[in-house]
Structure formats: C-alpha cells, structure tokens
Amino acid sequence: MDDSDEALMAQVAKGDQRAYRELAGRHLPAMLGLARRVLGNAADAEDVVQEAMLRVWTHAPRWQPLAAFRTWLTRVVVNLCLDRKRKARWVDLEAAGEIVDPTPGAAERSETDERERQLAGAIAQLPARQRTAIVLTYNEGLSNAQVAKVLDTTVSAVETLLIRGKQNLRRALGNLINED
Amino acid sequence: MNAELLQTFLDRHGADPARWPAHERAKVEGLIAGDPEARRAFEKARRLDAALGRYGDAAAPDNAALARLTAKLNGPLPAQKRPFWRLPAVLLDWQFAPAWPRMAALACCAVLGFAIGLTGIDRQFDTQTTTSVSSSDVSASVFESEPFPGVQP
Numbered sequence: 399m400d401d402s403d404e405a406l407m408a409q410v411a412k413g414d415q416r417a418y419r420e421l422a423g424r425h426l427p428a429m430l431g432l433a434r435r436v437l438g439n440a441a442d443a444e445d446v447v448q449e450a451m452l453r454v455w456t457h458a459p460r461w462q463p464l465a466a467f468r469t470w471l472t473r474v475v476v477n478l479c480l481d482r483k484r485k486a487r488w489v490d491l492e493a494a495g496e497i498v499d500p501t502p503g504a505a506e507r508s509e510t511d512e513r514e515r516q517l518a519g520a521i522a523q524l525p526a527r528q529r530t531a532i533v534l535t536y537n538e539g540l541s542n543a544q545v546a547k548v549l550d551t552t553v554s555a556v557e558t559l560l561i562r563g564k565q566n567l568r569r570a571l572g573n574l575i576n577e578d
Numbered sequence: 579m580n581a582e583l584l585q586t587f588l589d590r591h592g593a594d595p596a597r598w599p600a601h602e603r604a605k606v607e608g609l610i611a612g613d614p615e616a617r618r619a620f621e622k623a624r625r626l627d628a629a630l631g632r633y634g635d636a637a638a639p640d641n642a643a644l645a646r647l648t649a650k651l652n653g654p655l656p657a658q659k660r661p662f663w664r665l666p667a668v669l670l671d672w673q674f675a676p677a678w679p680r681m682a683a684l685a686c687c688a689v690l691g692f693a694i695g696l697t698g699i700d701r702q703f704d705t706q707t708t709t710s711v712s713s714s715d716v717s718a719s720v721f722e723s724e725p726f727p728g729v730q731p
Contacts, residue, residue: 413658422651426644435633444643451651456659517629535592536630542591561589564626 403467410458418458422451425468428538429475435533436479438522446478465547472538473548476530483526520570528563531556579609584616588623 403424409417429450433443453474461470521529527549534545542560546553579587587606591598598606610620694700 411658415655418655419652423648426647430643430647440640440643444647448647448650451647452656455655456657459658459660513629514632517633521630521633532630536627537633541597557590561586564589567626 404463407454407458407461407463407467410455411461418455421454421467425471426451429471432472432533432538433475433479435537436476436526436530437482438518442482443479446475446482450475450478469544469547472534473550476534476548480526480530516571517567520567523570524563524566528559528566531559532563535560579605581615581619584609584619585623588619593620593624593627 401420403421406417406421410421426447430443430447433446433450434440437443437446450471454471521532524532530549531545534540534548535542540548542553542556546556549556584606587598587602595603595607609616611617
C-alpha cells in the first residue's frame with residue numbers, strides 16, 4: 399500500500415480523518431520547528447502550525463499534486479508566518495531573539511552561552527524574508543531552488559536575500575563569529 | 579575571482595562545497611587552496627554557517643507543544659472546502675485498463691454516426707421552412723432619422 403504523503407493526501411481529499419492524522423503526525427514536529435525559527439516566538443508558531451494543518455484538511459479536496467506535499471505545506475507555513483510578521487505592530491526584539499530550548503538545563507546553558515543568544519538576537523532582527531531564506535537554507539536544508547519555490551520567487555531573488563541576510567548578520571555580530 | 583566576488587559567492591551558496599554549482603566548484607576550491615586571504619574568507623563563511631546551523635538546533639520543538647497540537651487536531655474537524663464545480667467522480671476515477679470495452683463502445687458510436695449521416699435520417703431536422711415575419715416595411719420606422727440631430731434645447 400502506498401503510504402506516501404501524496405497518497406495520504408488523496409485519502410484526506412475524500413474525507414479520511416485517519417489519513418489526515420497520520421499525515422499531520424508526520425509533519426507536525428518539522429513544521430513547528432520551522433515556524434518557531436521564522437517567528438522567534440513559540441506561542442505564535444503553535445497557532446500558525448495549527449492553522450496550517452487545518453488548511454491541509456479543509457483545502458485537501460482542491461489540492462493539486464503539482465509539487466511535493468512537503469514543499470506545499472512548507473509554503474503554507476512560511477506564508478502564514480510572514481503574514482503574522484507583517485501584521486505584528488511591533489516586536490520586542492530582545493524577547494524575540496530568545497527561543498526557549500525545552501531540554502533539561504537549557505536555561506543555564508543559554509545563560510552561559512552569550513554567543514548563541516547574540517546570534518538568535520541578530521537573526522530575530524533580520525527582515526522577515528531574509529530570515530526565512532536563511533532558516534530554510536540552514537535549518538531545513540533546502541537548496542536555493544527549493545527555497546525559491548517555497549517563497550514563490552526566483553533563485554536569484556533568494557540568493558540576494560541570503561547575501562543581504564548574511565551581510566546584516568556580519569554587521570550585527572562583528573567579530574563574534576570569528577571567535578570559534 | 580577577487581575577494582569581493584568570493585565573499586558574494588560564499589554568501590550565495592554557503593561554505594559547504596557540496597552545495598556549490600558543479601561548474602564553479604573546482605575554480606573556487608583552487609582559489610581557496612592557493613590564496614591565504616581567500617582561505618580566511620572561506621573559514622569565516624564556514625563559521626557563520628555553523629552558527630546558523632546551531633540556531634536551528636536550539637529551536638527544536640518541544641513535546642508539550644506537539645502534544646497540544648495533536649490533541650487539537652484529534653478533535654472535531656471543520657467541513658472541507660469542495661470545489662464549486664466538479665466533474666462526476668466516475669470521470670475523474672476513469673481507469674483506462676482494460677481499455678478494449680470502452681474502445682469498442684467508442685467505435686460503435688462512430689459507426690452509428692456515419693450510418694446516420696450516410697442514410698440521411700437526420701436530414702429532416704436540417705430542413706427549415708421560410709416564414710415571413712411581416713410584409714410591411716418596418717425599416718422606415720426603425721431607421722427614421724431624428725430631426726435636427728445635435729441641436730440642444
């Protein structure tokens with residue numbers, strides 16, 4: 399039996415809730431991680447992923463398998479994240495930079511690791527699309543062409559986002575990244 | 579390739595040679611191997627990439643959030659949005675194997691069409707009688723010109 403994402407999505411389109419829950423279980427952790435990195439806020443990320451997964455259910459009958467399901471879902475999550483960033487009136491950058499690591503002892507580690515905190519703060523201050531391009535490239539492991547597909551833009555536009563994003567990070571971090 | 583171009587290349591493609599375009603890889607690797615300044619730029623890019631990768635590790639999702647989301651999605655789901663106009667499911671699910679019964683049906687329809695056309699059974703539907711709508715000349719009343727066109731009261 400074909401248990402690919404696309405085959406499950408075909409079942410979901412017919413109203414199969416079991417297939418939907420299996421599909422959601424497969425992609426929830428990765429999508430939650432992606433949303434948290436793009437938004438820098440755990441609560442917003444949870445809302446965005448819930449909305450994205452509900453859209454998978456409601457829009458399934460209209461879904462066309464033109465791209466891989468994972469790519470489409472990533473695009474939905476990223477678009478919802480960018481919408482949320484646009485609508486946010488202001489963001490406390492200090493708070494946005496601190497992403498809470500749930501593993502034991504994380505709080506102590508984050509206090510001692512100033513460099514990681516500064517990096518998170520610098521990433522949080524990047525414009526949303528630059529930040530998204532960097533997250534998709536370095537955390538999701540997507541190629542520039544795949545990032546372009548997710549952001550619905552050209553490869554050269556993605557490369558420009560990466561170049562500007564890294565220039566901004568180097569400016570913000572100074573010599574911090576050279577002290578390895 | 580000068581230092582500025584190398585920096586742009588590393589920003590665009592990262593410091594992992596596996597991600598570099600194949601046609602530029604050998605040239606850039608040669609430059610890094612032979613030029614100390616290029617080597618330093620490469621090392622800086624490698625450190626930045628490693629830091630960006632660590633940022634991803636720190637933001638790993640927590641199990642409590644996953645459990646909350648799973649519980650929400652296991653609850654009642656909203657109605658699905660159906661397309662406004664759908665082909666009948668039988669057409670969408672049409673399987674073309676085995677095809678011969680359908681091909682035979684199509685051939686029969688074609689033969690029947692030719693037979694009807696050749697024997698002229700359908701000819702009576704084509705003939706029309708000419709009906710006079712009116713014998714009077716209505717063109718004068720329809721196309722009567724307006725007196726003093728363009729004159730404003």
